[in-house]
Amino acid sequence: MDHSAWDVQGLFADEDVLHEHYTPTEIPEREDEKQELVKGLRRAFRGTAPKNMFLLGKTGQGKTATVRHTLQEFSVVANERNEDIATLYHSCSKQNSSYQVASAIVENHTGSDPRGHSQQVVFERMYDVFEEMGETVVVVLDEIDNIGDRDDLLYDIPRARNVGDVEGTKLGIIGITNDSSFLQDLDPRAKSSLYDRTIQFDAYDAHDLEQILRRRVKKAFEDGVVDDKAIPLCAALAARDMGNARQAIDYLYEAGEVALEEGSEQVLDTHVRTAEERVERRNVIDSISGLTTQDHLALAAVVSLAVCGDVPARTREVYVEYTDIAHDVDVNAITMKRVRDHLLELDLIGILDGSKRAGGSRGGKRYYWDLRTDLGATLSVIQSISRLSAAQDRILAGAENRRIGEFT
DNA sequence: TCTCCACAGGAAATTGGGGGTT
DNA sequence: AACCCCCAATTTCCTGTGGAGA
Numbered sequence A: 001m002d003h004s005a006w007d008v009q010g011l012f013a014d015e016d017v018l019h020e021h022y023t024p025t026e027i028p029e030r031e032d033e034k035q036e037l038v039k040g041l042r043r044a045f046r047g048t049a050p051k052n053m054f055l056l057g058k059t060g061q062g063k064t065a066t067v068r069h070t071l072q073e074f075s076v077v078a079n080e081r082n083e084d085i086a087t088l089y090h091s092c093s094k095q096n097s098s099y100q101v102a103s104a105i106v107e108n109h110t111g112s113d114p115r116g117h118s119q120q121v122v123f124e125r126m127y128d129v130f131e132e133m134g135e136t137v138v139v140v141l142d143e144i145d146n147i148g149d150r151d152d153l154l155y156d157i158p159r160a161r162n163v164g165d166v167e168g169t170k171l172g173i174i175g176i177t178n179d180s181s182f183l184q185d186l187d188p189r190a191k192s193s194l195y196d197r198t199i200q201f202d203a204y205d206a207h208d209l210e211q212i213l214r215r216r217v218k219k220a221f222e223d224g225v226v227d228d229k230a231i232p233l234c235a236a237l238a239a240r241d242m243g244n245a246r247q248a249i250d251y252l253y254e255a256g257e258v259a260l261e262e263g264s265e266q267v268l269d270t271h272v273r274t275a276e277e278r279v280e281r282r283n284v285i286d287s288i289s290g291l292t293t294q295d296h297l298a299l300a301a302v303v304s305l306a307v308c309g310d311v312p313a314r315t316r317e318v319y320v321e322y323t324d325i326a327h328d329v330d331v332n333a334i335t336m337k338r339v340r341d342h343l344l345e346l347d348l349i350g351i352l353d354g355s356k357r358a359g360g361s362r363g364g365k366r367y368y369w370d371l372r373t374d375l376g377a378t379l380s381v382i383q384s385i386s387r388l389s390a391a392q393d394r395i396l397a398g399a400e401n402r403r404i405g406e407f408t
Numbered sequence B: 001t002c003t004c005c006a007c008a009g010g011a012a013a014t015t016g017g018g019g020g021t022t
Numbered sequence C: 001a002a003c004c005c006c007c008a009a010t011t012t013c014c015t016g017t018g019g020a021g022a
Helices: A028-046 A063-080 A098-110 A119-133 A152-163 A180-185 A188-194 A206-220 A230-241 A245-261 A269-289 A293-307 A315-328 A336-348 A375-384 A386-396
Strands: A053-056 A085-091 A136-142 A170-177 A197-200 A352-358 A365-371
Touching: A028 A053, A028 A063, A028 A136, A028 A170, A028 A197, A028 A206, A053 A063, A053 A180, A063 A085, A063 A136, A063 A170, A085 A098, A085 A119, A098 A119, A098 A152, A119 A136, A119 A152, A152 A170, A152 A188, A170 A180, A206 A230, A206 A245, A230 A245, A230 A269, A245 A269, A269 A375, A293 A315, A293 A336, A293 A365, A293 A375, A293 A386, A315 A336, A315 A365, A315 A386, A336 A352, A336 A365, A375 A386
Parallel strands: A053 A170, A053 A197, A085 A136, A136 A170
Antiparallel strands: A352 A365
């Protein structure tokens, strides 16, 4: 029997360096931002509370890595100087309200879940946790935009000392958000009085990305394995899109996989191009599969219309298709208002395109919905959702005239 | 020019469910 | 068992919008 499929060529030296949760030891491109953080934090060594700060910037701009790295240094220095300083990093990705965030912090540190009590009680327990940690405590709340407008926590923590919720402890809070509108929605007066500094992480340009990639390549791949044209290409493709380092690294990683599959001894620019397509397709699939049933139905309605070539379509047309599909799969159909909301959410995450145009014969304004992602890829994802199996025929109706029925 | 009406979109009320205390 | 807290999704209700056709 041929076992060559199990062979591993030595392209990668250390794949972990390319994984999402790898924290680089240095980011020279973010040295300025780091110094800002240091300035805010080092006040703790003078006996003052650290500054409250907001880090602002899109995903993949090194916000989390910079903070973690800086906090790490801060702790080491504090330790050397015998300062009673503690730091707490918390990602709010799984919580969507201040209440849940406070509960999670309490649960992480005491082991008991405080949910069920009033918000006030939960906050008090959270402050108890802080007081136990040290004389000065820096709290980092990553992905804080997740809590939306239930942001009491952001007003409460900076005031805790004045109000007497914490007695001996000085609190500093660092919020990280990739949604700039989140910051605008905070009460402007509270924002300026409670938060001393916002640090903006601008998108990397192609040159920055290239430097970042080169450092990773050195660690992740064997020497000379990555062709010299491949790196700038990854950087350029990502810079053209969003200047996202995560994306650039994903391209590179996947390019390595492609090279392995093809039995190539080098990672070439052709591999990068294949990788880009794969990564993008995978991103679409991931974002769709995480949606709710109603989102899926709304999307399926647009896809169904797209299969027939009936896009862009008005909300009403999408809604009619939606009700039919909902009936097919035996799910309660919801109001048009709500379906429109779902369509708008799909627009927000880049799957649909909802353009608002002046109305036709009846005036007003109307949305015209179209698919922003590749029809074939989206259709195959829709088909893979078992819940929608009873509606496949309807969605594919008209496909044979359009010769796009053969996706799997 | 005026009215009409399908749609947009904000706000409030409702529904239902998860987790508590007493 | 009766009652409290938090929350997401949805419905209900309402006010605007603006070109076509009277």
